[in-house]
Amino acid sequence: MKTVILSFSSRAGGNCAQIGKLIRALTRDTVLYDFSEFSLHPCGGCGYECFAARENCPYIDDLECEMLEAIIHSEMTYFILPNYCDYPCSIFFAFNERSQCFFQGRPELLDAYLKVPKRSIVVSNTNTEHFAEALSYQMDREPEILFLSAKKYGKASIKGDLLTDEKVIQAITAFVNTAS
DSSP: OOEEEEEOOOSTTSHHHHHHHHHHHHSSSEEEEETTSOOOOOSOSSOOGGGTOGGGOTTTTSSHHHHHHHHHTOSEEEEEEEEETTEEOHHHHHHHHHHHHHHTTOHHHHHHHHHSOEEEEEEOSSOOHHHHHHHHTTSSSOOEEEEEOTGGGTOOGGGTOGGGSHHHHHHHHHHHHTOO
């Protein structure tokens, strides 16, 4: 099974990065995109040239198109997201926004993208509804989300030590192993 993992946290070595590495270890034929290792330019600072022709996007050469292509050709995709102010982080929204250029005028690619099963792991001590709503735009079915609260495991998210608890590793492993 080809698996794509997107870790949307920009913090190197944090909980999201560690979860991405764990999923990569649990799956085969996997590619991991860890946003702590690269930047994605958000929409803006341009004349929206992509609305005329997608190839005119001034940021077309960053990893956005590569990630979307990888997802389209995958059998399973995992999104790993931190909770910032009860919503997904801004990197997730930039990724979502930039996809309009990739899919513009190519509805068959959007359809293929939406059909790829996607599962999400959210590191969050609070709100969950906003994540379900934001992630629902990424697929043609109800989002499957594992919420991991650092507080529940006696941890502080900022320390990046969530995976020091065996119960967390077991929860992630079970979530990955039950992928449909």
